[in-house]
Amino acid sequence: AQSVAQPEDQVNVAEGNPLTVKCTYSVSGNPYLFWYVQYPNRGLQFLLKYITGDNLVKGSYGFEAEFNKSQTSFHLKKPSALVSDSALYFCAVRDMKRTDKLIFGTGTRLQVFP
Amino acid sequence: EAQVTQNPRYLITVTGKKLTVTCSQNMNHEYMSWYRQDPGLGLRQIYYSMNVEVTDKGDVPEGYKVSRKEKRNFPLILESPSPNQTSLYFCASRGRERRNEQFFGPGTRLTVL
Numbered sequence: 001a002q003s004v005a006q007p008e009d010q011v012n013v014a015e016g017n018p019l020t021v022k023c024t025y026s027v028s029g030n031p032y033l034f035w036y037v038q039y040p041n042r043g044l045q046f047l048l049k050y051i052t053g054d055n056l057v058k059g060s061y062g063f064e065a066e067f068n069k070s071q072t073s074f075h076l077k078k079p080s081a082l083v084s085d086s087a088l089y090f091c092a093v094r095d096m097k098r099t100d101k102l103i104f105g106t107g108t109r110l111q112v113f114p
Numbered sequence: 115e116a117q118v119t120q121n122p123r124y125l126i127t128v129t130g131k132k133l134t135v136t137c138s139q140n141m142n143h144e145y146m147s148w149y150r151q152d153p154g155l156g157l158r159q160i161y162y163s164m165n166v167e168v169t170d171k172g173d174v175p176e177g178y179k180v181s182r183k184e185k186r187n188f189p190l191i192l193e194s195p196s197p198n199q200t201s202l203y204f205c206a207s208r209g210r211e212r213r214n215e216q217f218f219g220p221g222t223r224l225t226v227l
Contacts, residue, residue: 004156042220042221043118100145100216101162102157104156105156
């Protein structure tokens with residue numbers, strides 16, 4: 001079965017420090033991976049995606065993610081966190097059978113402290 | 115501005131009172147979906163539509179109906195809402211050409227008492 005796991009419910013980091021939000025996936029074949037962010041009282045916003053090519057993907061707001069096939073991971077990273085990065089982050093993988101469907105992880109709440 | 119809109123954004127209702135949540139997109143997208151978001155469960159797909167008059171069940175369709183009479187609109191209908199349908203609902207759309215870009219609406223927070 002295809003799935004996405006986000007092992008941490010919450011990640012706390014001080015402003016200015018690097019941040020990592022973890023994601024692992026389980027699919028057969030080559031995965032299409034995504035990160036979305038949800039700010040309070042807002043919808044989901046697309047951050048970045050990995051389809052093929054370079055394992056390091058750069059996205060919006062200074063975020064990047066590293067695809068690691070051997071570890072089946074797609075961790076979200078940022079070199080220097082901002083208080084405004086505090087939000088709920090979702091990792092997702094495209095369903096291999098139904099391309100319009102995304103399979104989401106349970107979400108990780110990122111809290112950046114001043 | 116390219117966008118997906120949902121109405122209402124917030125709704126409190128009572129068990130059994132039929133309601134409809136509207137979704138509209140202005141990007142001429144073929145594919146549209148409804149998801150519900152629940153704590154600890156992430157987002158789960160309720161129904162999807164591949165084009166006008168073509169709809170199918172997602173992972174959690176029980177208690178919901180949809181219709182796709184026009185390309186831009188994809189309403190979610192709860193004929194007899196129950197408290198377990200209290201959730202945050204998102205509509206999403208994508209085009210045929212850019213298959214890996216889904217656009218999400220702002221969400222509708224529904225409370226069923």
